[in-house]
Amino acid sequence: MLTLKRLTLLAAFLSVGSGSDLRLEAAGLPCQARDFGADSVVCVCTADYCDFLGNVTRGPDGTFTSITSSRDGLRFHVDTGVLSQAPMEGGVIIHVNNKYEYQTMMGFGGAFTDATGINIGTLPNNTQEVLLKSYFSPEGIEYNLCRVPIAGSDFSTRPYSYDDVEGDVELTHFSLADEDYLYKLPYIQRAISLSERDLLILGSPWSPPAWMKENGHFNGSGGILKEMWQPYSDYFVKFVQSYEAEGVPIWGLTTQNEPLTGFEDWFWNTCAWTPEDQRDWIKTNLGPTLEAAGLRRIKLMVDDHNRDTLPWYPATILEDPETNKYVDGIALHWYADDWTGPSVMDETQALFPDKFLLYTESCDGWDAEPGERVLLGDWFRGESYAYNIIDDMNHWSTGWVDWNMALDMTGGPNWANNFVDSPIIINKETGEFYKEPMFYAMGHFSKFISPGSRRTYTNIFGSEQVKATAVHNSQDDTTTVVIINLGDAAEALSVDIGDSTNYINFDLPAKAIVTLLYKTPTVA
Numbered sequence: 001m002l003t004l005k006r007l008t009l010l011a012a013f014l015s016v017g018s019g020s021d022l023r024l025e026a027a028g029l030p031c032q033a034r035d036f037g038a039d040s041v042v043c044v045c046t047a048d049y050c051d052f053l054g055n056v057t058r059g060p061d062g063t064f065t066s067i068t069s070s071r072d073g074l075r076f077h078v079d080t081g082v083l084s085q086a087p088m089e090g091g092v093i094i095h096v097n098n099k100y101e102y103q104t105m106m107g108f109g110g111a112f113t114d115a116t117g118i119n120i121g122t123l124p125n126n127t128q129e130v131l132l133k134s135y136f137s138p139e140g141i142e143y144n145l146c147r148v149p150i151a152g153s154d155f156s157t158r159p160y161s162y163d164d165v166e167g168d169v170e171l172t173h174f175s176l177a178d179e180d181y182l183y184k185l186p187y188i189q190r191a192i193s194l195s196e197r198d199l200l201i202l203g204s205p206w207s208p209p210a211w212m213k214e215n216g217h218f219n220g221s222g223g224i225l226k227e228m229w230q231p232y233s234d235y236f237v238k239f240v241q242s243y244e245a246e247g248v249p250i251w252g253l254t255t256q257n258e259p260l261t262g263f264e265d266w267f268w269n270t271c272a273w274t275p276e277d278q279r280d281w282i283k284t285n286l287g288p289t290l291e292a293a294g295l296r297r298i299k300l301m302v303d304d305h306n307r308d309t310l311p312w313y314p315a316t317i318l319e320d321p322e323t324n325k326y327v328d329g330i331a332l333h334w335y336a337d338d339w340t341g342p343s344v345m346d347e348t349q350a351l352f353p354d355k356f357l358l359y360t361e362s363c364d365g366w367d368a369e370p371g372e373r374v375l376l377g378d379w380f381r382g383e384s385y386a387y388n389i390i391d392d393m394n395h396w397s398t399g400w401v402d403w404n405m406a407l408d409m410t411g412g413p414n415w416a417n418n419f420v421d422s423p424i425i426i427n428k429e430t431g432e433f434y435k436e437p438m439f440y441a442m443g444h445f446s447k448f449i450s451p452g453s454r455r456t457y458t459n460i461f462g463s464e465q466v467k468a469t470a471v472h473n474s475q476d477d478t479t480t481v482v483i484i485n486l487g488d489a490a491e492a493l494s495v496d497i498g499d500s501t502n503y504i505n506f507d508l509p510a511k512a513i514v515t516l517l518y519k520t521p522t523v524a
Contacts, residue, residue, distance in 0.1 A: 117183025
């Protein structure tokens, strides 16, 4: 619960300010809010001040803790209450029942891209530390699952690989790039040291070395030459070994970022893979090569593309028993979710119940007009994150990984000018950074859904605007419920915690995200 010191700080920060700066109530250290003209605010962080949630846990038996963020300006506002013996009349009811448990959760996080590191590096050293603590420390939102591009991506300042020497099939010239030593490894290493959770690092390639490809380019259209299947498998092993030699353990690998983009004349790093070729490459080259190198412990994931590829793309790969034995999971992106519903996730899970589903890339602003790729303080973008995470969790996703953790005021750098938004935006001119609504949306899940917890049953009656998901953490016997109100009106809400006796009753604000924590009831 909140310490006396934090309560004192909370009382000290009233909603006062001048011009576009104001301070809004929150837990721990409160948000120093700034209005950039959107429908909500950002929280401003410098070396001298930044809002931190702190250590918020559930209270004693018979009570609950709530954490609220809203379009109106609440950011991780903490409250407590006592359970009631009846629901509110005429309100929305959410039923939670931990008798029914589903997938085990892996975690939440973002990507250590070159752009992320470049932008963090523009801040004063003390402010860099504040930013990394905001993401990874126990006082922050406690990311634990992070992606790193294997060599370059569009969020680099140039296209590159780890061996750009033409024809070097023995990979004698393989070496990590300057970008790894400047923009990736130092920040990953610091994140590992800040985190109390195990940091799970997932590597994804955007393109093989250009000389391994049919078109001889990092981008454009075309796949990898079949005679390069083995050198490319060796390339994966060298990446893992090189990162681990720098003290960064690799937890997982995906076979290719968005493999279907390579069938188009794509603007940035890509490589075309049919599911049939991936199937054959994995069973004849990649899988055996990882195993021979003692790396079968690494979680290998296929697809790493939008969910309109389900179930056909991974099914083509996994229906082969020789390939299936090397594959652990299916990676997904969110960019087609508006036109492909989540039922395909249910179908895929039913076909391959021993393979996990994991969202490995999502961002907003990617389809916005130029000049609107970054919208500082836009609530809808945070809301869309929370809605999507709830939807995906309820359809078997074991976690959710955001894209860039920090971008500049234009949403870059990006060598292909593919600018997007990010939960943290850095203003290098002022040496400060801004926590967007997306940051708080992520934190409502990453902070309170522990790795190893299991999703439990939820059902909602009384509103189409209210969505929810829940997990049970057996380590401390806590249930976490994350709720979003998409509507413009507040809702009277009752949560049946599952024992047919106790309810959490409260007013759910309009356009708000709420996380509830309480002791899991014993259910016969």
